[in-house]
Amino acid sequence: MKRYLYLLLLFVLTHLSAQAQHDSIPLNSIIEKAVKTNNDHPVEKVYLHLDKPYYAVGDTIWFKAYLTMDFHVPSEISKVLNVELINSRDSVVEELRLPVANGTAFGNIVLSGLNYRQGNYRLRAYTQWMFNFNTSYMFDKIITVGSALNKDVNTNISYSGxxxxxxxxxxxxxxxxxxxxxxxxxxxxxxxxxxxxxxxxxxxxxxxxxxxxxxxxxxxxxxxxxxxxxxxxxxxxxxxxxxxxxxxxxxxxGADVQFFPEGGMLLADVPSQLAFKAIQGNGLGLDVKGTVVDGQGKEVLSFASQHLGMGKFLFTPQGNTAYTAKVEFPDGSKATYNLPRVAADGINLAVNNANPHTLILQIGASPSFYQKNKNKAFYIVAKNGGFVTFAAQSILNEQTTTAAIPKSKFKSGVLEVTLLSSAGEPLSERLVFINHDDALNIAVTPDKPSYLARGKVSLNVAAKMADKPAEGSFSVAVVDETKVPFAEDAATTILSNILLTSDVSGYVEQPNYYFIKPDVKKVDDLDVLMLTQGFREFGFTEILSGKIPAVKLGAEQGIALSGILRKFNGIPVFKGAVRIIIPDKNFSAETTTNADGEFSFKNLVFSDSSKVTISARNNVDSKNMKITMNTGFYPVVGRSENFADEIINIDSVLSPSIKNSEKQYQFNQILKEVVIKSAPIKKVTHQDYSALTGLSSIADHEVSGEQLKGCNNFVMCLTTALIGITYRDNNFYITRDYNAGNKNPVQFYLKGMPVDVSFLNSVNPNEVEGIEIFNSDGFSSINKMNNTNGVISINMKEVPKGTKVTASQLKELFPDQNVVTFTPKGYAKTRQFYLPKYDVSKAQLASDLRTTIYWNPAVITDKLGNATLNFYNSDGRGTYKAVIEGIDKDGNIGRTVIRYTVK
Known part of the structure; x- marks a missing residue:
């Protein structure tokens, strides 16, 4: 893997002491460990450029993925990207696997009325490599979908209490x-x-x-x-x-207020900046005001938030004093909060980022700490984009030490500055945002000052980095802003995502606010955000102690299918011949198993609809062999940090888009179910199968087939649908027993027959009647026989009586165990964005009510940095917004928004 090693700035703030410290670690050793950690754990980031900020049922989500590493250069680590659309119940509704080429991929998701309803969804994108980290760098965004299909009422709700x-x-x-x-x-x-x-x-x-x-x-x-x-x-x-x-x-x-001392602590008799953040229960910022009082109730100062509930104030805390903040909320209610404890002994790092060219670092020590550590060495190390780009040694010969560092030493983005003892112990940390205003200059010039409806538009693109043309890969979306209004401050962009939100933990409200025409106030607001957010990367405690988690998941270079070949008695087959056949790709290959019976086929290329056959028939005594396929990697769907972006009152907030979709898709109404009363249909349960009669007559939990509607990947849906079940390492466990140390998985039964987890990949969720979960096996002895814990019965819908079964269908019900035929997750098929050409046909066409007028994920600028885009407007009149985003071959990113008028 190609990696990059950047030169470090070794900088001495004061004269070094001639006395060696026996408990010290050389600064070079700290740097070397940090460099090794970064080389062993290179970070990938992924960003999705979407054509619109929200959608309606019937629309298509068009997107382009930018996969980067290091300082935003196209990633060389992974070649496969996973994209998921997750509903409000944390079930994956749509899953795409996309090939990555030159750090980019693109695809689309059709929001059909059969699978989607009005609501808030999550769009998540990741590579398998990203899950080697404590906190993933995956893309995670709330996507709101409105609907006018088969709707009888619109609502607006508000809560209190x-x-x-x-x-x-x-x-x-x-x-x-x-x-x-x-x-x-x-x-x-x-x-x-x-x-x-x-x-x-x-x-x-x-x-x-x-x-x-x-x-x-x-x-x-x-x-x-x-x-x-x-x-x-x-x-x-x-x-x-x-x-x-x-x-x-x-x-x-209710609302809550948190306080964050700069550098991590309040020190007695040391001037300190204290940042705060007030948030509502829905996660959004809440403007507040208040006062700080000491232990005797005396008011020390007053404060007020400056942006989205965030603010800061400077004060010098006294030793042996406890401070509280009395906060008043907009509705007049009040609350009291204890400020962080004042430490009598310690050292702190403060950073002034107001100067556009220079960082001012200040190290402040309490009087007692200074006396105990006078003339000792301390280190300042700064990491930028995962790399150590600055390292300095300072001698503590004054209680307060100040130094200026040129910002030119750092790249744009989040900078983590850490103060360490000479023993390598982190003492204080501060996040700073560096903005050199060095994004790609992407000029987009329309060929006319305004246009007519259905008129032809030509946009000329010229990309430059500084004064030099930029060859790069870009994506362009043009939308009818009258039908899709959206506040630019709240937009998720390539700049806000790659430079800011991907490197800090927690939710960032209105991330694009900080990048639209930055001024002094926005720079200060962004600095307050840095004071209240945490960093995603490994800390120096982990780096120096060598406690970085080992890499468990490899970077995918293509689709891989793997499994185990065993004899019926469970013994692995060594040097067994295993063959793969993909008929629609006219592809076949053969491999042999290792001593553990394991086999693998790597770097495969096939689509979602492809049937794959894995066969071990070319072995002696093959009839006594069984193939077990490994299940894919399905990460747990946790709670999104961005839940504050969910829209509660979709009907009113998305009203223009929903009204337009009602006209646009009026002929695509989904027929509502007509209930015909007849004799009740018997529900299939575990009691219909003799092998499960020993189980309790009533399951501990049940999942109906209705709950699996919209499910595309059965195993992935089970990870969230099964109640009281934990999914770990491709197995399912009873949660309460797993947490107590019982690591025996549950035993699955399908139609009364025992099956393993890999077999479930072939189950069609639409054919499932229901799922019954049993925490114990009752009198069945199932767990004793299989060394399992708990039973899950998957009951399939009954096949209508009278249907003839062919010989081939009968064989499918009882397949040879040395052959597996299934449809694994392949690469998603991508659609072409439709572009009408109104100058070709003179006939009057139907109304053109498109909201996305143009989408092109494959705009490549030439050696001069130029490209030309041609398309036609819809029937909509008003303001159209064109957004272009992208990256050049050197990792420079950029974004430009222009608007034009259609009359």
Missing amino acids: NVNDKNSKLSARILYRGTDGAILPNKRVEWRIEKNGDIVLKGRGNTDAKGYLYVAINTTKREDISGGLLITSIEAENKKTANSTFILKNAFN
């Missing part, structure tokens, strides 16, 4: 309107709160004369409310019953 306060009254206020915008007064509404399929609370009421329903949530189980769903049913137009679902996640949480 604090779920953490037992004396607080929880309530919801819901406004109901018809699809024509008229309010729905005096309508009967039934409501219920569900969590994990159980009804926690239910009630009924009527909308008032203004169309509002008030829901008072009176329950002692407040912990069951958070993370639940509020579901209402109202009689809408034409006496139809319209259901609405509202997520209660963080709906009732």
Whole structure:
């Protein structure tokens, strides 16, 4: 793997002591360990440029991925990218596997009415390599999808109350309107709160004369409310019953304020900057004001937030004094918070980043610390983009030491500055954002000052880095901004993602605010953000102690399929012949197993729809052999840090887009189910299979087939759908037993037959009747026979009686175990963005209501940095917005937004 080693600036702040310190580590040794860690754990980042900030059911999500390493150069580590769309229940609805070439990939996701409903989704992109890190550098963004399909009512909800306060009254206020915008007064509404399929609370009421329903949530189980769903049913137009679902996640949480001392601690008698961040329960910033008082209740100072609930103030804390902050919130409520404890002994690092060309570092020690450590050496090390780009040694011969460092020593992005003792112990740390305003200069020039509807547009692109032409790869999206309005401050861009949010932990609100025409205030606001956020990379404690986690997952260079060949008695087959056949690719290959019976086929190329056959028939005694395929890597779907971007009132916030989609997709309505009353159909359960009769008649948990709707990869859906089950290392375990140390996996049964996890990859989720989970095996002795713990029965829908079964179908039901035929996850097929050409046809075409006017993920500038784009407008009139983003071969990134008028 090609790596880059950057020259370090070795800088002495003061005269060095001639006395050696026996407990010290040479600065060069610290640097060498940091360099080795970076070389062994190179960081990949991935960013997705999307055509729009939000969508409607029926739309297509168009995206281009930029996969980078080091200082943003195209990655040489991974050649496979995974992209997932995850619903509000943390189930993967869509999964794409894409080939990466020159650090880029592109694809699309069709939001069909069969699989998608209105709601907030997560778009996640990652490489397998990224999961070697404590915190992933994967792309994770909230995507809101509105819908006008088969809709009978529009809603708007607001919450009040604090779920953490037992004396607080929880309530919801819901406004109901018809699809024509008229309010729905005096309508009967039934409501219920569900969590994990159980009804926690239910009630009924009527909308008032203004169309509002008030829901008072009176329950002692407040912990069951958070993370639940509020579901209402109202009689809408034409006496139809319209259901609405509202997520209660963080709906009732109160506000909170956190305080962050610069450098990590408050020191007695040392001037200190104290940053703070006030957030609401939904994760968004909340502007506050307040005062700091000492232990005697005397007011020391007042403060107020400066941006999105964040702010800072300077004060000199006294020793043996406890400080509190009295905070007032916008609604007039008040709260008191204890400030961080004042340390009597210590040393701290402060950084002044206000000067555009110079960083001012200041080391401040408390009087007692200074006396004990006078004339001792300390190190300052700065990491930028994962690399140590600055290292300095300082002698503590004054209580306060100041030094200026040219910012030209660093690249644009997050800089981590750490103060270490001579023994290598981290003492203080500060994050700083370096912005040289050195992004690619991408000029986009329209050929006309304004255009007509359906008129031809030509955009000339000229990319430069400084004064030199830039050869690079770019993506361009043009949208009708009248139909898709969006605040630029809140945009996720290639600059905000690669330079900022990918390198800090926690949610960053309105990340693009800091990159749109930066001024003195924005620089200061960004500095406050740095004071309140954590760093993603490995810290020096891990680096110097050698406790960096070992690399467990390799970088994917292509699709790999692997498995184990065993005899029926369980003994691995050594040097067994295994053959792979992919008919639609006219591909076949053969390999042999190792001493453990393991085999692998690497760097395969096939699409999602390809059938693959793995065969061991070319072996002596092959009829007594069994192939077990390894399951793929399916990372756990955890909670997104960006949940604050979820839109609660989609109907109102996305109104222009939803109204346009209603016209655009009016002929794509999904037919609603017509219920025909007849004899009830018997539900298939585990009791239909003789091998499972020893289990309890009632399962501990159940998952209905309905819950698997929209599921494409069965195993991946099981990782989130199974209640009380933990997924680890390609196996499933009873959670409570796994946490107690029992590492025996559950035993799966499909149609009453025992199967392993790899076999589940071939299950069609649409054919599943339901899943029953048993925490014990009852009287069946299943766990004793298989050395397992717990049983999961997957019950398939009954095949209609009277259907003839052919010989080949019968053989599929009882396949030879030395042959496996399945459809593994291959590379996704990508569609071409449709571009109408209105100057070709003179016939009057149907209305063109597109919101994405142009999408091109493959814009390549030539040696002069130029490219030309041609397309046609839709019927929409107003302002169109064109966004171009990209990266050149040297890792320089850039973004440009222009607007033009269509009359």
